[in-house]
Amino acid sequence: MQVPSSRPGAFTVRAPASSANLGPGFDSLGLSLPLHTTVRVTPQARTEIVPLGEDLAATPADESNYIYQAMRLAARRAGQDLPPARVEIETEVPLARGLGSSAAALVAGIVAGNELLGRPLEDAGLLDVAAREEGHPDNVAPALFGGIVAATLDKLGTHYVRLDPPAHLGVTVLIPDFELSTSKARAVLPREYSRADAVHALSHAALLVAALSVGRLDLLRHAMQDYIHQVWRAPLVPGLSDILEEAHLHGALGAALSGAGPTVLCFHDTRETTARLHDYLHGVMRRNELEGRVLDLPIDTAGTVVERH
Template identity: 50%
Template sequence: MPRVRVPATTANLGPGFDALGLALELYDYVSIEEAPELEITVQGEGENSIPRGPDNIAYRAAAAVYARVGRKVPGFKIAFENHIPVARGLGSSAAAVVAGLVGANALLGYPLPQEELVSLAARLEGHPDNVAPALLGGLVVVVLNGQQVYYQRLDPPPGLSLQVAIPHFTLSTRVSRGVLPAMVPVEDAVFNLSRTALLIAAAQAGDLELMGKAMEDRLHQPYRLRLIPGMPYVFEAALKAGALAVTLSGSGPAVIAFCRGSLPKVGKAMKEAFEEHGVKCEVKELKPASQGAILC
């Protein structure tokens, strides 16, 4: 019975909206095997909210692999042991999709190459900036062009540490994307394009200071302010405490501070700023995950 370990992810990294993702050392574990009928169990994060029927996204992913290779879709027994908070911007749904794909591919003897798993994951999830690093690990640049996915994986720069403030409320991607404008000024588009390019160059060079300077955004974070109480104050507190940069993690509400080495005072400052605005949260110190989904 395959047991898949899948990392959490943080998408966008500020300016790289829908194009950048980073795997994190926080994991879900999903076991999958064929069974006479569908049986899903969940322990940990999301145990009271994750669907147990055919709408479960790990099941849908596993079924997609079987259908892709022309095999009849069986029932499955799927067991989740979840540590990634659900609907907080840390890639929990991407992790479930990837676990279903990798587990089903293993059950069938690995008929699908990695490239096809990335493509299937992007179609199922809709946003490849989470599923690509969940599959591949590291820092991933990804482009969805119709049905084709182009991507490049990079090793995370050494010395990077992350303080993650995770509010005790959920925020769906649908709601968070719903506040974004259909059109943006050209100068804002150029602002983000230039910083995304600089961010990738700095990451490749291992220049954490320059990475931090490149992680500004005008395309999505300003529009999401009203969805996350105290967000600008949390950003300010993280920077004053020594963070190189601070961004929303994916569509939020988690806020992630990028630091040189371990800086727990940054996490403490973010937590205090959230609580001053009536938001309880927990803080995790994480590192980038070089390894994506694996069987364990």
Template identity: 40%
Template sequence: MEAEATHEMFAADGGPEAPAVVVRVPATSANLGSGFDAVGWAVDRYLYAEVRPARETEARGGPPSRFEVVGEVPSDARAEGASLFFRAVEEAFARAGRAAPDLAVRLQSEIPLGKGLGSSAAVIVAGLVAANVLLEGKLSVGELLSLATRLEGHPDNVAPALLGGLVVARAEGEEVSAVRLRLPRVPALLAFVPEVELRTSASRRLLPDAYARETAVAAAGRAALLVAALAAGELEKLPAAFGDGLHEPYRLPHIPGAEELYALCASARPHGCLGCYLSGAGPTIMAVFATPEAREDFRRRFSEHPLAHAFVPEPLALVEEGAVVLARTPRGFSR
């Protein structure tokens, strides 16, 4: 979780400064249809968090601790981000048996809010990783994953945000088990991002409290096929694996145009579209393709479809690297 390069953050906000700690965390797309709350992969949109000691801001006449977000962000989202980040820092320090210091934090994110691409997971992981730098690496990756899962409520976004790549994870109580898979064949992704937002908390309230046994059995079979097909590089098996009966039937009706987009993806299977799934809790719909060429052909044809006014297609790539430290302080920063 460390990289040699440094990142010139917030140059448009007054020029780059020598950062105390800068952490980069990727966006994530979770569930992959049948892998509900268990499967996710990291994609190439990023959140950057810069963390400085309070004494540096005090020297410039600032408050003892503060939280800034670069760019136009709604005030409620700004407050939520601050709460998540500082909770993550406090949890990490508490696990290490230490009190969290006063910090100045700045975030810059390419990850859209409330779109099902792991924006909250990225904030949590950034807080935990930055805190662990200040703790001089006292917490293991397993401890960071356990804390992140507890804060997020499920591991399918935080695990790939922390570890990178495709991750299958299971949480039971405080114990979180995760396996990161290297894919022999990497599919091409096209995210269809609508204007509407769908908060995870609201999306979860749409789900039933119990399922029929037949539904559960079918879900287990699809999830097993999903992971096996990806691990073996047999992408042609994915159309049968993306189907879901646990969450998508209850969420898709609340996303205008979603069911029509699913039908459009299904009609493009002869042309290399392997299917689509609801990314996380939605509302983004992720289409999966056998090749980048098939993706570009679909995107070109979609631009002339009536649904083009409802969704913005955005090509994404899987990334193997999870959270990384781009810059760090000397020893003793947090003392």
């Protein structure tokens, strides 16, 4: 997380989107993407919540707003009362698409609350508050710190390792024009897994983190295989199974369901054109009668940024 030196007055917090799991890293691995939720905070005599833009038109314009509640989480952890302020909220992160919209809002709110209080919480405290509220750290950790993050959450705390992206690693995302709630995507998962599936998940998650840490882009297609969640969620996302099996034939280094979906993430080599991959992904959408966008994005390395006005 990047912050300037502290001084009083208005400030802006920008928290990025994220893609979680990356195949086998269920609830523990994610990366940051440069689509942002922005919160502008101006201290004043009374609290005022102002959601801006069409995507946030249905969100509460009062203290029940999720971002303001996240600001209160920071205050509660710090043992302080939250001062009144005008809070303006905008977002570029598509809602309920598997790109960490709730995590971006949560992190933006927690960081904004901490900033409004004079930063009583360190980075570790901010992450722990966010991870415990979300229930897992895979989205909130990269949203907070940027890059690629492996993280755990247990009764002893939230622990993480941040990796800078390997050279030449880019991201292509297919964002369908339909929503898929995390609760619905989690409801289809089995309650128990076999030992073979557990071993498969552990070995592939370990290989994926190792490959990303040393830049072995050639291993990503193999390391991103998953039997823990993607096979169960595939019926909820038309075309997902095809992309997971075929994307490497069209220029992808590997493919995965982004978070709970329905967005699908493909890694690509930035030294090569993505035209063939785009054509393939648009073809998958046509065959499944879907509308959506295909975007090439870098991996965001800044994480959540605070700017003083």
